[in-house]
Amino acid sequence: MNGPVRRLSIGLFAGFFALLISVTWIQVINADALKADPRNSRPALSERGKERGLMVTIDGTVVARSVEDPADPRSFVREYPEGEVFAHVVGYNSFLVGSAGLESAYAQELRSKRDLTISDLVTVILGRDLRPQSLEITLDAELQRAAYQALGGLKGGIVAIDPSTGAVLAAVSSPSFDPATLLGADAAAVWEGLLADPNGPLLDRATREIFPPGSSFKTVVAAAALDTGAADPNTQFPDPLEFQLPGSTATISNAGGGVCNNGESITLLQAFVVSCNTTFADLSVRLGAEDIGITAEALGFNTEIPFPWTVPEAVYPVEALSEDPAALAQSGIGERDVRAAPLHMAMVAAAVANDGVTPTPYLVNRIFDANGDTVEAFEPTPMGRAMAPATASVLTQMMERVVTEGTGRAAAVPGIRVAGKTGTSMGPEGLPNPWFIGFAPIEEPSIAVAILLEASSELGESASGGGVAAPIAADLIQLWLERSP
Amino acid sequence: MTRNAEGATIVAASVLAGFGVALVNFAQDRSVDAQTALTFLVFVIAFGGLHLAVRAFAPRATPLLLGPVTALTALGFFQIYRLDLALGSDRASFQRWWMLIAAGLAALTMLLLNRTTISILRRYRNITLLISLVLVLLPNLPTDWGFPLRGLEVNGSRLWVLLDVGFTTFQFQPAELAKLGLVAYVAGYLADHQRALREARRHIGPIAFPEPRQLIPLLITWGVSVLILISQRDLGASLLLFVGFVLLLYAATGTTGYLVAGGFLGVVAGVASYMAFDHVQRRVIAWLAPFEHYEDEGYQIAQGLFAMGTGSLSGAGPGLGRPDLIPNASTDFIFAAVGEELGFAGTVSVIALFALVVAVGLGIAFRSRDTFRKLLAAGLTFVLAVQTILIVGGIVRIVPLTGITLPFMSYGGSALVGNLILVALLLRISHEEAA
Numbered sequence: 021m022n023g024p025v026r027r028l029s030i031g032l033f034a035g036f037f038a039l040l041i042s043v044t045w046i047q048v049i050n051a052d053a054l055k056a057d058p059r060n061s062r063p064a065l066s067e068r069g070k071e072r073g074l075m076v077t078i079d080g081t082v083v084a085r086s087v088e089d090p091a092d093p094r095s096f097v098r099e100y101p102e103g104e105v106f107a108h109v110v111g112y113n114s115f116l117v118g119s120a121g122l123e124s125a126y127a128q129e130l131r132s133k134r135d136l137t138i139s140d141l142v143t144v145i146l147g148r149d150l151r152p153q154s155l156e157i158t159l160d161a162e163l164q165r166a167a168y169q170a171l172g173g174l175k176g177g178i179v180a181i182d183p184s185t186g187a188v189l190a191a192v193s194s195p196s197f198d199p200a201t202l203l204g205a206d207a208a209a210v211w212e213g214l215l216a217d218p219n220g221p222l223l224d225r226a227t228r229e230i231f232p233p234g235s236s237f238k239t240v241v242a243a244a245a246l247d248t249g250a251a252d253p254n255t256q257f258p259d260p261l262e263f264q265l266p267g268s269t270a271t272i273s274n275a276g277g278g279v280c281n282n283g284e285s286i287t288l289l290q291a292f293v294v295s296c297n298t299t300f301a302d303l304s305v306r307l308g309a310e311d312i313g314i315t316a317e318a319l320g321f322n323t324e325i326p327f328p329w330t331v332p333e334a335v336y337p338v339e340a341l342s343e344d345p346a347a348l349a350q351s352g353i354g355e356r357d358v359r360a361a362p363l364h365m366a367m368v369a370a371a372v373a374n375d376g377v378t379p380t381p382y383l384v385n386r387i388f389d390a391n392g393d394t395v396e397a398f399e400p401t402p403m404g405r406a407m408a409p410a411t412a413s414v415l416t417q418m419m420e421r422v423v424t425e426g427t428g429r430a431a432a433v434p435g436i437r438v439a440g441k442t443g444t445s446m447g448p449e450g451l452p453n454p455w456f457i458g459f460a461p462i463e464e465p466s467i468a469v470a471i472l473l474e475a476s477s478e479l480g481e482s483a484s485g486g487g488v489a490a491p492i493a494a495d496l497i498q499l500w501l502e503r504s505p
Numbered sequence: 506m507t508r509n510a511e512g513a514t515i516v517a518a519s520v521l522a523g524f525g526v527a528l529v530n531f532a533q534d535r536s537v538d539a540q541t542a543l544t545f546l547v548f549v550i551a552f553g554g555l556h557l558a559v560r561a562f563a564p565r566a567t568p569l570l571l572g573p574v575t576a577l578t579a580l581g582f583f584q585i586y587r588l589d590l591a592l593g594s595d596r597a598s599f600q601r602w603w604m605l606i607a608a609g610l611a612a613l614t615m616l617l618l619n620r621t622t623i624s625i626l627r628r629y630r631n632i633t634l635l636i637s638l639v640l641v642l643l644p645n646l647p648t649d650w651g652f653p654l655r656g657l658e659v660n661g662s663r664l665w666v667l668l669d670v671g672f673t674t675f676q677f678q679p680a681e682l683a684k685l686g687l688v689a690y691v692a693g694y695l696a697d698h699q700r701a702l703r704e705a706r707r708h709i710g711p712i713a714f715p716e717p718r719q720l721i722p723l724l725i726t727w728g729v730s731v732l733i734l735i736s737q738r739d740l741g742a743s744l745l746l747f748v749g750f751v752l753l754l755y756a757a758t759g760t761t762g763y764l765v766a767g768g769f770l771g772v773v774a775g776v777a778s779y780m781a782f783d784h785v786q787r788r789v790i791a792w793l794a795p796f797e798h799y800e801d802e803g804y805q806i807a808q809g810l811f812a813m814g815t816g817s818l819s820g821a822g823p824g825l826g827r828p829d830l831i832p833n834a835s836t837d838f839i840f841a842a843v844g845e846e847l848g849f850a851g852t853v854s855v856i857a858l859f860a861l862v863v864a865v866g867l868g869i870a871f872r873s874r875d876t877f878r879k880l881l882a883a884g885l886t887f888v889l890a891v892q893t894i895l896i897v898g899g900i901v902r903i904v905p906l907t908g909i910t911l912p913f914m915s916y917g918g919s920a921l922v923g924n925l926i927l928v929a930l931l932l933r934i935s936h937e938e939a940a
Contacts, residue, residue, distance in 0.1 A: 022871050024759040025883050028752055029867045032887070035894040036860045040853065042901035046813045047849040054814025059799055059807070062815040062827050062845075 064115050069095035073130040073152035075110055075122060078187075078385060081161035084110050084123070086152075098203055102161065104196035105168045108224040109159065109383065112199035116207040121199075122155060122383070125328035129153040129387055129395075151390035158187035158385050166499050167192040170492040175474035177225030179362040179381075180496060183370035183459055183468045186379030186400045189500070190469075191363070193225040219476075230332050230359035231472060234445030235295045235427075236455040236485065237354030239368055240336075241304055242292055242418065244315035246411040250307055253289035253418060263298040266345035272301045272353070275444070275484075292418045293426035295442060297353045304352025305345050312352070313338035318406035319378055320367045321360070328383055334364035354445055365470035367403075369457040372419065372439070373465035376412035378403040416462055423490075428456065430490035433498045437462035440493060442485035447475025454479070456489035460497045467500045469493050507568060512556050514572030518579045519548035525583030525823055532824030533590055540586070540597075547601045548579060551608035555925070558612035562619075563936035569865045570935070573858045574913055574928055578604070578921075580855060581914025583823065584835065584842045591829035596916045603918030610922055611929035618933050627877045630693035637686030638729075640679035645736055662908060663737040680742045681910075681923035684749075684888055685930070691750055692880035694722070695757035699876065702758045714762035723763065726750045727770045734774075738784055741895065741909030747771060748891050753884045792905040805832045809841035809900050813852070820848025835916040837908055840897050855914070856897070863890040869935045882934045885927050 046054065055063055069092070075084035083106045086096040100110060111121015119127060134150040167178040171194035180190040195217075201210045214222050223229050245251040259281045262271035280286050280296035291299035304312065316336040317323055325331045337357050341348045350356035360368075363381060371378040379402050386397040407415070419439035422428040428440040440458025447453040453475045459468040471489040473479055479488070523545030527537045552575040559566055582604075586597040618626075626633060644663040646656040657665035657676060668675040695702070706713045730747040733739055751767030754760075778785045787802045795803030795810065808831040816826060828834045828842035835842070844852045866886030873879035889912055899906035910920045 024756045025867065025870055025879075028756055028883075028887070029864075032863060032867075032890045032894070033860065035890070035898070036856055036863070038903055039856050039894065039897050039901060042898075042903050043813070043844070043849065043852045043856065046810055046901060047817050047844060047852065051814045051817035054811055055817070057796075057811065059796075060811040060815060061830070062811060062821075065827055066821065066825070 058118075061115075067113070067131060068115050069097075070134070071096045071132045071152055072098060072113065072123075073154035075155045075157055077157055077159045077161045077164075079160050079162065083157070083159075083161070098200075100199045102165075103198045103200065105165050105192070106159070107196045107199050108193045108226065108228075109157070109191050110199060112202045114202040114207050117202050117211040120329075122157070122328055126155055126384070126387075130155070149389050149391075153387050153389050153395055155387060156385045157383055158182075158189065159191065159383070160189050160500070160503070162503060163190045163496060163500055164192060166190075167492075167496055168194060168196070170495055171473070174479055175219060175225065175476050176472050177227075177229065177362040177474075178469065178471050178492070178496070179226050179366040180467055180469045180500070181366050181370050181379065181381055183373035183379060183465045186370070186381045186402070187385070188363075188381050188383050189467060190496070191226045191383070193223065193229075195219050195221045197221045225362070225472065225474060227327065227331050227361055227363040228329070230334060230361050230364075231447075231453050231474065232356075232358055232445035233354040233360045233365055234443030234453065234455055234485065235297070235300075235353055236365055236368075236441050236443030236457045236470075237358055237360075238292060238295065238300050238352070238443075239372065239415065239419070239441045239457065240316050240319060240321075241300055241307070241312055241352050242288070243319075243372070243407045243411055243415055244307055244312045245288065245303055246414055247315060247407045248307065248311050250311070251288050251303065253287060253292075253414060255288045256285045257288065257291060257299045257302055259283050259286040259296075260298055263301040263349065265301075265349050266305060268346045270346070272297050272349060274298055289418055289421065292441075293421045295422075295427045300352045301349035305349050309338045309341035309348050309351075312336070313341075315406060318404055319371055320364050320403065323403075325363070325367075326380060327363075331363060332361065334360040354443055362470040362472045365455065365457045365472075366468050369440075369459045369470060370465075370468035371406045372412050372415050373459035373468050374402075374412075375409045376405055376407040378406045419458065420462055423458065427484075427486040428458065428490045430486055431456060431458055431493045431497075433460065433494050433501075436460050436497065436501060438494070438497060439465075440490065442490060444484045444486075449475070451475035451477070451479070451481055452483050454483050454485040454487065454489045456485050456493045458493050458497075461501065466504060467497060469496055508556075508560060508564070511559075511568035511571055512553070515552045515556050515575045516549065518572065518575035519545050519552065521576065522548045522579035522582050525579065526586050528822075529583065529587045529590065529824035532822060544582065544586070544597075544601070547604055548575065548582075551604045552578070555608045555611055555929075558615050559932055562612075562615040563932050565939035566932040566936040567865055567869065567939075570862065570928060570932060573861045573865075574925075577855065577858050577862070577913040580843055580847075580851070580858075581839055581911070581916075584828065584839055584846070584914075585916045587824055587846070588829055588835045588842065590824070591827075594835075596835055599918065600916055600921070603921050606918070607922040607925040611925040614926050614929040615933050618930070620937055623878065623933065623937070626689045626881075627693040627696060630690045633686045633693075634690040637683040637690065640683035640686070641729075641733065641742075642736075643679045662739050664739050664742070677919035678917065679919070680739070681917075681919040682926075684742075684745065685885070685923060685927060687746060688749065688753070688884040688888055689881060691753050692877055692884050695753065695880055696877035699757045703760065706758075706760050706762065709762075712762055712765060713760045714766075715758070715760055723751070723754060723766060723770070727774065731774055731778075734778055734782075738782075739908065740778075740785065740788065740905075741892075741907035744895060744907055745888065745892055745909060747774075749884065749888045752887045752891070753880060756883050756887075757880055788905045788907075792899075792902060795902070805838065806900070806902065806906060808832065809838050810902070812841045813844035813901075816845040816848040816851075818849045820844070820846050820851055822846060836910055837896065837906070837915070838900060839911055839914050839916070840900050843914075859890075859893045859912075863893075866890075866931050869931055869938065872938045873934060874938060878934045878937060882931055885930055889924070889927060 071086045083102045089095040111123040113119040113123040132152045167190045178192045321334040321336040387395045423438045427442040431440045438460040443455035445453045454473045457470045459465045526544045527541040643666045644656045653669040655667045657667045730743040734743040754763045791802040795806040826845040831838045870883035898904040912924045
């Protein structure tokens with residue numbers, strides 16, 4: 021009788037063995053996936069009330085911190101002292117509605133490693149710090165506040181970067197929200213309200229929304245023309261009333277409806293300064309999609325930009341345009357399917373300012389521990405050369421003329437040489453998206469900006485880049501140069 | 506290992522129980538209170554008392570059984586206590602009372618059953634069967650009649666009996682005791698008939714099949730199992746009864762045909778009940794695709810998997826996880842709760858302790874010279890092992906979830922009473938064979 025019992029016991033122990041294998045699968049091999057499942061609220065629950073690291077701007081302004089909960093001395097509450105001004109960059113870490121921004125991208129670094137478990141002891145024995153790490157971010161608080169105020173609650177986005185390093189000096193999206201309101205017990209209701217708001221306060225119009233760049237894209241086309249030698253500033257172009265789109269009965273006309281110069285001819289420089297659409301449509305068809313595409317891609321189009329969060333790619337659809345000359349002509353003035361976020365257009369301006377080398381934008385300067393010691397510092401590496409230094413130099417002169425005598429005169433700052441380019445692209449319902457991109461000072465550029473105001477009825481149908489976006493650039497450049505002499 | 510070492514492991518396990526409670530208190534920001542001392546004390550009295558009872562009534566019994574059983578009870582208890590704090594329930598203090606009662610009844614079992622009285626179980630097995638069947642059917646009593654003993658429906662299953670003694674009420678699951686009686690009956694029956702059963706068989710190919718007439722007990726048990734499934738909607742008890750019986754039948758006769766026939770009948774009943782009952786269908790859906798049916802059928806299993814996955818290697822720590830998010834955490838899903846707070850280390854320990862208990866139980870069966878006692882020991886161990894594999898396997902998705910308790914660990918007085926008496930029977934048999 022022991023024989024059958026023995027055989028059965030083998031079966032039973034096979035059963036126990038199967039339990040062990042399954043438990044190993046669940047708790048060891050597949051544990052991370054189960055932990056990360058969005059329906060599993062445990063990781064978020066265990067973060068609640070724990071200390072998180074600081075976020076400090078380069079000028080020492082605290083934009084996120086944990087303070088002791090007055091109601092429970094062992095628990096912490098998260099504060100965002102700068103509120104809506106930094107909302108899209110700083111983000112939030114909410115138990116009820118999830119996390120976003122740097123709070124999400126650097127969740128591992130910012131969280132406390134103190135779990136009150138045996139692993140704490142091991143960590144301490146290994147000499148590691150349980151306290152959360154903090155972020156030093158590249159933004160300048162004054163510039164950020166000024167940029168947010170300049171948008172005045174209108175829909176829009178502003179990005180300012182240091183052209184020589186790529187450090188993002190300001191990244192603002194308007195309208196905004198106070199991230200602290202997403203931390204309370206009523207977070208879900210607040211969230212629903214923000215989602216339902218027709219002005220889309222949760223959208224990040226600085227780095228995560230793309231728009232047609234309009235005439236500000238002429239900077240890219242001009243760079244391609246100069247770089248390939250297809251044209252120089254004095255190259256003569258016809259000056260028609262309308263540009264006939266190849267293979268189509270449709271035409272491109274100029275802002276205001278007239279000719280750009282005398283109706284006979286116009287130089288590339290003149291066309292750039294007055295933002296002549298017919299010339300750039302013509303130039304674009306002459307250059308072809310491939311040559312413009314090479315420059316555009318070196319400036320960050322059709323490219324994944326490394327950033328704390330996923331930045332949508334700026335679009336210049338080379339293949340489609342090479343088969344469609346009409347679309348190619350329209351793309352030459354930043355319309356049709358061309359798209360970019362203010363971040364991308366700030367990179368275009370920065371590349372011209374930086375002698376033709378496109379910098380890689382970055383937001384986090386360094387990670388430091390609770391003692392203030394640097395854990396990791398970020399050394400920016402440029403994305404690469406987009407144009408020859410000579411091209412950048414000529415283009416800078418052309419951009420300066422835009423500000424001194426062209427469409428961008430409102431961007432002028434007394435005593436400072438400013439380079440820029442305006443744009444006004446077609447938004448929904450025929451309303452305009454005004455743009456301005458530029459940099460200063462020309463001798464040694466320390467700031468490159470891109471300003472977008474998104475089409476809206478509040479902005480009106482007659483708003484233009486030179487009219488509403490350029491003055492903001494002037495204010496920001498002036499403020500920045502006063503702050504960093 | 507000596508009897509003294511057994512005592513030491515019991516004290517160590519009692520310290521573990523008290524320490525677990527203290528850690529939970531500490532983690533929950535409560536001062537370490539009288540619960541710690543009380544828990545330690547109750548464990549020492551219950552299991553230390555059982556240890557003394559073994560010294561008195563079964564001194565030659567294996568010293569390897571009580572230690573692991575105490576440790577398993579301790580691991581379960583600290584989770585029951587911990588879930589009380591999160592859910593505001595008061596199950597731990599009930600469980601402590603039941604621990605004392607169960608240990609007392611287990612000691613009484615060892616006192617009453619000696620070499621001669623144990624054979625009474627064999628001789629009067631029909632009475633045991635009758636009592637067991639009555640116990641199994643007790644929950645089917647009307648829930649609303651005037652009699653103090655009533656059926657009780659919990660979570661759609663009819664497993665409970667409510668005893669109203671005027672000033673208070675008791676709830677218990679009679680099936681937990683009935684399973685012991687049924688094993689004793691089957692062991693007695695097979696001990697008397699095993700020779701006839703073994704000889705009357707014919708071979709078809711390599712497999713030995715019993716005479717058709719000999720299949721009648723199998724068919725009767727199968728019928729009772731199906732009846733339980735229909736009348737009480739209790740997949741677990743039904744499956745446990747049937748699987749335990751088939752295994753014991755095979756153990757007694759060595760006739761592979763019983764396994765084949767049992768497997769066939771099991772599949773038939775399984776498929777039929779899947780088609781007939783939506784509560785069986787829900788279990789299967791939850792088993793196969795818990796995350797696809799997260800909002801309804803799969804929620805409990807998914808929460809159990811989340812709990813265990815989040816616990817990963819070393820666990821969240823006592824009192825630091827959220828096992829209260831799992832529905833029925835302190836009964837059916839106590840294994841997942843332990844997995845969340847004690848991690849892989851905890852779950853492997855639990856499985857290892859159960860394997861040890863089962864191995865010791867099987868060892869007692871191997872060494873038994875008396876057929877009845879051998880079959881009794883084997884049957885009790887099979888039931889314990891199958892129950893553990895069914896419920897843990899249900900949580901870790903090896904088999905569909907069956908709503909049965911994890912022996913020694915789950916909250917529930919009747920289960921604890923039944924399982925400690927089971928241990929007492931094993932100890933008693935072990936004592937007889939060591940002579």
